[in-house]
Amino acid sequence: MAFTNVPIGGNINTKIWEPLEISLEASGDFVSPYTEVSVWIDLTGPAFRKRVYGFWNGGRAFCIRLTAPRVGEWTWFSNSNTADIGLNGRSGRILAEPQTADDVSANPNRRGMIGISADGRGLQYADGTPFFLIGDTWWSVPTFKFPLPQGERHHAIGPDADVRDYLEFRRGQGYNCVALLAAMPAWATDGFDSDLYDDEGTLLRNAWRKPNSRSPMSMHNEGGRPFLFPGKVPGFEEVVPDYDRVNPEFFKILDRKMESIDDAGFVPFIEVARRDTGPAWKKYHDWPNSYVRYVQYVFARYQAQNAIFSPIHYDYYLKTIPAHEYNEPCNAVIEQFGRPPFGTLLSANSNPSTLANFGEDGRWLDLHQTGNTREHYSYWWMAEMYHSKPTRPALAGEPYYSGLYNLGTPYTLGKEGDTPEDDAYVRSGMYGSLLNGGYAGYIYGAEGIWQSAVEEGSRVFMWDAFKWSSGATVQHLKTFAFVRGTDYRALVPCSDSLANARNGPDLGYEGWAYAAGASDRSWYLLYFEPDCADAIRLRGFSGPESYRLTWFDPRSGQWSEPGGIVTVSADTSLHLPALPDRQDWGLMLERVSF
CATH class of the missing domain: 3.20.20.80 (Glycosidases)
Structure with missing residues (x-):
């Protein structure tokens, strides 16, 4: 979505999490605006008071990009590390409304910035919707x-x-x-x-x-390259740019x-x-x-x-x-x-x-x-x-x-x-x-x-x-x-609990199995690479617990119907069944009671 321009000295109506831009024009010139000038706004809104920095955008143009993360009234006031009257003392007001259900259905980014889930293990949008990257x-x-x-x-x-x-x-x-x-x-x-x-x-x-060359691939676009030349490296002024421009x-x-x-x-x-x-x-x-x-x-x-x-x-x-x-x-x-x-x-x-x-x-x-x-x-x-x-x-x-x-x-x-x-x-x-x-x-x-x-x-x-x-x-x-929804984030990696699960070299992609399980041993997810061993055991049990098997085909993304039952053996390990074939497979184990 293109940025909506925020008027200086006026009001604008928007929705939360829409990208906005304040455009300021300096009244004077600077020798090196990129290195000399720092510009910002002080942004105030519901439960929010922060300094939001902008950037130089060529010539006398400076921009501050912002969004309203909460519903309500927002005010902003501009300033800089200079005395330039074009950059300092500008202000405005933003009125932010909620996104509609149709808005977030059309574009999940309207749910808000990606953050960390409460358990610290996963990601979610600002509205709490899980985000699996x-x-x-x-x-x-x-x-x-x-x-x-x-x-x-x-x-x-x-x-x-x-x-x-x-x-x-x-x-x-x-x-x-x-x-x-x-x-x-x-x-x-x-x-x-x-x-x-x-x-x-x-x-x-x-x-x-670059193919058939000793030189690199080119990495320019219609605007040129990201920094300007000549650079500061003696003898390579046209090869390495000036990182200060x-x-x-x-x-x-x-x-x-x-x-x-x-x-x-x-x-x-x-x-x-x-x-x-x-x-x-x-x-x-x-x-x-x-x-x-x-x-x-x-x-x-x-x-x-x-x-x-x-x-x-x-x-x-x-x-x-x-x-x-x-x-x-x-x-x-x-x-x-x-x-x-x-x-x-x-x-x-x-x-x-x-x-x-x-x-x-x-x-x-x-x-x-x-x-x-x-x-x-x-x-x-x-x-x-x-x-x-x-x-x-x-x-x-x-x-x-x-x-x-x-x-x-x-x-x-x-x-x-x-x-x-x-x-x-x-x-x-x-x-x-x-x-x-x-x-x-x-x-x-x-x-x-x-x-x-x-x-x-x-x-x-x-x-x-x-x-x-x-x-x-x-x-x-x-x-x-x-x-099982986001329950997987409570599983603890436990591949070391698998016995006979490394039927291949460290430098490879075949023959190994992996597992993660709930701390109370109520359920597990496992994955088996192609050509795993036939007799893999899952350890870490203390009693004759039983588990229902459900296979997952990673080629089609389909879970099978829940299948057979396996029970912890006298050796306190769960002897896993043979895989459906020599390909790779996923498996869920869920504890059952009788």
Whole structure:
């Protein structure tokens, strides 16, 4: 939904959670408005009194984006760190009405900002409706690779598809989130190597390589690139931009795509920058202040839309600065500007996990996440986050990519996309993460989509990967988890209670089983990968309890009718029955009494 302009000195009627924009024009010029000027409004409403920061939008234009989270009367008053009369002393009044049932039915984002459920394990809209995140990895959304919609014309998924077409396609498959990177600023097919260093060995970029080239893929849009040139790195002024000169025209294109995302009812996971920017940013700019400024710029630009923010895309712990060094600017954003004013959660795609990388010092963090880590051994990081304190929800970001072929070097453990074997590997990441405590949801990814492959010579074009069968089965994860509504969030991961459940290597996706159970042992959810052992036992019982079996087919998303009964044996373990076949299966155990 496009922003509604709020009149200066007047009143406006709106509905709660509608995105609004106050446009201010400075009366004078500034040498560097991006670095010199901080503008804000003091916003007051029902049980709400906060400072809401704005951003420079080019020329003399400054914007403050806001929303009314509660019904009632709201007032605002503008100010800045300057004496500019165009920015200071402006005011207005907003009257917010409730959303109707038809409104929220048409677009779930009208339910309000995504927050944390009362149990601390899951996510929900502001009105309390559960939100189980089902996402896709579209890092390059801001760029030309996801074209803007032109008029009302719709296209089949193919070379002519635009961002709206892709959103509608995924919405039909049950998705409600896309993960994107706001900026990959030093990436262009410029004749320099994709991995580039200065004369002292400092990393300048670690980019995805364009097919049949040593240079990166280009990451521009109709507005140019996210920062301006020349930059500050000697000898590379036209390769690495000046991170103290943002380009608003680039972000205006992203604004329009964010409108399409919101219109589709999706909640974007927005990461402000990729970790390969860190070394040059820290060495050649005023770190951490320069990075703090940029993080806040992106937050302020999108704070009025339903989203989840990340101050850093930390998908790899090499070719960057140490993770703990990002805590300084990330914490500083919160200390200087406050948490996002309308409740936006903060997370990060983090390899191996946000807990491992940012730890107790990551005071900015709300939502835990694993990132770009895969195979059996990686699910341990999810369980570690589940058991950590304070309790935070956890999300699986970037486990196994469908059709995964190359991550800088060939990936030898993957399968060809759009095959039954590959589909099962994807499900290992889905269900293995869930039953180790990833109760907030899951972000899918696929070869061709994660790098948005549109270039000639690409091994898989992204529009072909969108059609792979694995992407259509992701929605079944929610069907499995919500078999008893949100009760699954009270289950405790207990895969270690399974005996004979690891019939495969750590670096693989076959032969393992996973479990999570209620603390009173009243019910369990289990998942079995293909080629599990025939005699798996569930331990942790103290008496002859009996359980009813209900099987789940993760290929179709169908639960069977409740079936047979199994009873705890004299050895105090539950001997699970043989699987229906050698494929992967889900199972629910519910205690029964006679």
